[in-house]
Amino acid sequence: MKKLYAVIGLGRFGGSICKELSKEGKEVLAIDMDEDKVNEYKEIATHAVIADSTDELALKELGFRNIDHVIVAIGDNIHASILTTLILGEFGVRKITVKAQNNYHEKILEKIGADEVVHPERDMGRRIAHSIISSNVLDYLELSDEYSVVEIKAGEKLSDKTLIELDIRKKFGCNVVAIKRGKDINVSPMPNEQIIMNDILIIIGSDKDISRFQKALV
Ligand code: ATP
Ligand code: ATP
Ligand code: CA
Numbered sequence: 647m648k649k650l651y652a653v654i655g656l657g658r659f660g661g662s663i664c665k666e667l668s669k670e671g672k673e674v675l676a677i678d679m680d681e682d683k684v685n686e687y688k689e690i691a692t693h694a695v696i697a698d699s700t701d702e703l704a705l706k707e708l709g710f711r712n713i714d715h716v717i718v719a720i721g722d723n724i725h726a727s728i729l730t731t732l733i734l735g736e737f738g739v740r741k742i743t744v745k746a747q748n749n750y751h752e753k754i755l756e757k758i759g760a761d762e763v764v765h766p767e768r769d770m771g772r773r774i775a776h777s778i779i780s781s782n783v784l785d786y787l788e789l790s791d792e793y794s795v796v797e798i799k800a801g802e803k804l805s806d807k808t809l810i811e812l813d814i815r816k817k818f819g820c821n822v823v824a825i826k827r828g829k830d831i832n833v834s835p836m837p838n839e840q841i842i843m844n845d846i847l848i849i850i851g852s853d854k855d856i857s858r859f860q861k862a863l864v
Pocket of ligand 3: 721
């Protein structure tokens with residue numbers, strides 16, 4: 647059986663999830679209470695329907711009980727987002743992903759049984775901040791409150807040295823898990839691997855250790 651997805655709220659965030667899932671050939675039910683938004687997605691989603699997701703009966707009639715994964719992408723209306731999540735939880739929807747507007751909203755969503763809470767503006771802001779601080783930090787992914795993965799472009803301090811010479815694990819407590827060079831990617835670099843200028847290092851570690859590494863070598 648094909649997996650069924652639904653996206654509630656077709657703003658920029660929900661809309662782009664809907665487009666991407668459809669592009670990947672997935673079966674997507676798109677819901678918004680705004681008629682114009684729904685019309686915009688008629689040709690994109692499998693079904694696009696005008697509905698208020700806080701209306702339990704309406705969701706039931708649309709077959710939400712049989713949806714495998716629902717993405718709640720309601721924007722500023724936190725009340726509607728919470729109520730929708732509660733209703734979907736009661737339906738026994740297998741997976742519910744909800745977009746949070748702020749930390750308080752996020753906490754409530756976790757308490758009422760959202761399986762996954764996403765915070766795109768905050769996370770993207772953090773990623774961009776790290777690349778603003780250093781133009782050699784190409785990407786930044788938070789694994790937890792304490793641990794991250796960063797993508798760093800090798801400048802002068804890292805170039806023409808091996809991992810042993812740099813002694814990264816011992817000195818900074820972080821691990822180089824991969825080195826990208828042009829189109830090639832080496833996913834388990836040997837200790838004697840030599841880094842060359844503009845290589846992209848993918849490094850995993852605690853934020854504190856990564857920060858020490860960056861101060862010394864980036
Ligand atoms: P953006 O990414 O553009 O900032 P957003 O995801 O933050 O968008 P909005 O632009 O506010 O949020 O879009 C949320 C969408 O959710 C709107 O199109 C709105 O009509 C829809 N929406 C809000 N409440 C409900 C509801 N109860 N039922 C269905 N759709 C809703
Ligand atoms: P360790 O006791 O730190 O694991 P080791 O005795 O296993 O080191 P090697 O694996 O040969 O020795 O590596 C020597 C040093 O080179 C390591 O201590 C570490 O500082 C650095 N190093 C090697 N590979 C990596 C890597 N992938 N990421 C970060 N540092 C590395
Ligand atoms: Ca918004």
